[in-house]
Amino acid sequence: MTSTRWVGVILAAGAGSRMRSSFPKPLHGLCGRTLLEQAIWILRESGVERIVVVASPLLAADPQFSAAIGDGTTVAIQSEPRGTGDALLSASDSASDASHLLVANADMPLITPATVRTMLAAHIDSDAAITLLTGKGGTPDGFGRVIRGADGRVTAIVEEADADDAALAIDEFNAGYYCMDANVAWNLLEDLTPSANGELYITDAVAAAVSAGRRVEAVVASEPSELIGVNDRAELAAAEAVLRARIRRRWMLDGVTMIDPDSTYIDSEVTIGQDTTIKPNTHLLGSTSIGIDAVIGPGTVLEDSRVGDGAQVISSHVESARIGERATVGPFSHLRPGAVIGPDAHIGNYAEVKDSVIGPGARIGHFSYVGDATVGAGANIGAGTVTCNYDGDAKHRTHIGENAFIGSGSMLVAPVSIGAGASTGAGSVVTHDVPPGARVAGVPARPMPDPQKSDAAPEDRLRHRSRERQQ
Numbered sequence: 001m002t003s004t005r006w007v008g009v010i011l012a013a014g015a016g017s018r019m020r021s022s023f024p025k026p027l028h029g030l031c032g033r034t035l036l037e038q039a040i041w042i043l044r045e046s047g048v049e050r051i052v053v054v055a056s057p058l059l060a061a062d063p064q065f066s067a068a069i070g071d072g073t074t075v076a077i078q079s080e081p082r083g084t085g086d087a088l089l090s091a092s093d094s095a096s097d098a099s100h101l102l103v104a105n106a107d108m109p110l111i112t113p114a115t116v117r118t119m120l121a122a123h124i125d126s127d128a129a130i131t132l133l134t135g136k137g138g139t140p141d142g143f144g145r146v147i148r149g150a151d152g153r154v155t156a157i158v159e160e161a162d163a164d165d166a167a168l169a170i171d172e173f174n175a176g177y178y179c180m181d182a183n184v185a186w187n188l189l190e191d192l193t194p195s196a197n198g199e200l201y202i203t204d205a206v207a208a209a210v211s212a213g214r215r216v217e218a219v220v221a222s223e224p225s226e227l228i229g230v231n232d233r234a235e236l237a238a239a240e241a242v243l244r245a246r247i248r249r250r251w252m253l254d255g256v257t258m259i260d261p262d263s264t265y266i267d268s269e270v271t272i273g274q275d276t277t278i279k280p281n282t283h284l285l286g287s288t289s290i291g292i293d294a295v296i297g298p299g300t301v302l303e304d305s306r307v308g309d310g311a312q313v314i315s316s317h318v319e320s321a322r323i324g325e326r327a328t329v330g331p332f333s334h335l336r337p338g339a340v341i342g343p344d345a346h347i348g349n350y351a352e353v354k355d356s357v358i359g360p361g362a363r364i365g366h367f368s369y370v371g372d373a374t375v376g377a378g379a380n381i382g383a384g385t386v387t388c389n390y391d392g393d394a395k396h397r398t399h400i401g402e403n404a405f406i407g408s409g410s411m412l413v414a415p416v417s418i419g420a421g422a423s424t425g426a427g428s429v430v431t432h433d434v435p436p437g438a439r440v441a442g443v444p445a446r447p448m449p450d451p452q453k454s455d456a457a458p459e460d461r462l463r464h465r466s467r468e469r470q471q
Helices: 035-045 057-061 063-069 084-089 113-126 182-190 203-211 233-253 458-470
Strands: 006-011 051-055 073-077 100-105 130-136 145-148 154-158 172-181 216-220 264-266 282-285 301-303 317-319 346-354 363-371 373-375 386-388 398-400 411-413 416-418 439-441
Touching (some): 006 035, 006 084, 035 051, 035 063, 035 100, 035 113, 051 057, 057 063, 057 073, 084 182, 084 203, 100 113, 100 182, 113 130, 113 172, 113 216, 130 203, 154 203, 154 216, 182 203, 203 216, 233 264, 363 373, 411 416
Parallel strands (some): 006 051, 051 073, 130 216, 264 282, 282 301, 301 317, 346 363, 363 386, 373 398, 386 411, 398 416
Antiparallel strands (some): 100 172, 130 172, 145 154, 145 172
């Protein structure tokens, strides 16, 4: 097949009225991808790199459409809904360089690349004009029936709406994926007679090819679940359940432990390292990446985030954040976009971190908000600490140096810098920079005596020694 020029044509111009939606059906989501993105992924994984998407004007105008098709995909517009045959003809200029076409429907998201590769090979090996994908048994509603002659060869496809009782009793149905000799396809489609409603159907090209003496072949899908179509929300949920089960099985076979697979939700783009454990009621979404030997959950949501080897995230919500090796998060904490948690750092319970870098080994034990900040290695953030980063007009940053100690209930009013090894007393409101090694306390915070010096008050020295023992 190396000399064969395949072009994939995805038919995505249908109205999708049964979805009862304000936006086009191909943009509905399925395990982290839109239906259209899933269709493109199937073709690319099958080895078909050149892809044309046939879209309606409404779909092409949707802001999500450009993101869904990505780079390297051509768009053809079907100006009016005149059937699948007309939709394919709309791609004739965009796919003019093809020797063979792989025609796919955007609402068939469960067909596997392996099945498509089997179709491609069978089409070339048999020198067929058309090779279609079919299913057998338990015919779903709305699928056309495959008619075979006495010799067992495909002779026609009868749409369900036009089928008589004998045709409806046939247990082989058309799945809506086709391989076609491009020159034959264009000629057949241009010569088709419109149906009673004025539409042209690709399925009519099958009987036309047979009448012209051309070979039509069929590949029967080995797994019936591949042929679940999506026409409404119930079918979308059914397709999602099948795809999620496939995803979970793949990762378990690759060495990931799932305590309760049925309560684990993993999107298509997620990656997980070996010996990682996923606990119940966990959602791994978007482009999340997890290293080896991590523990995630229970009750955790990770979205578009990276988790390092050996890290733990317990009962927490993490979005667009990075968690370093062996770091621990939770329970019940929230990492918002831009949070970077360094190796061996600890984010305890009920902490929120946003657009901040938390250095290696730093600790935010509980009940704190750290936003627009840099926290140095080994620093300790006491309970109830807040970086006051917003003045009503703009955000400002806080810098906390290495091994700094921020006392419980401290308010750090940004922009402000706490030097390395500095400390703030409990309940301090810090409005000015604190030099390295200095101690401040009060409202507003003021310098405090060094408890290691002889003129420091006895109670100051006692408190300092007590803190050293606790560390």
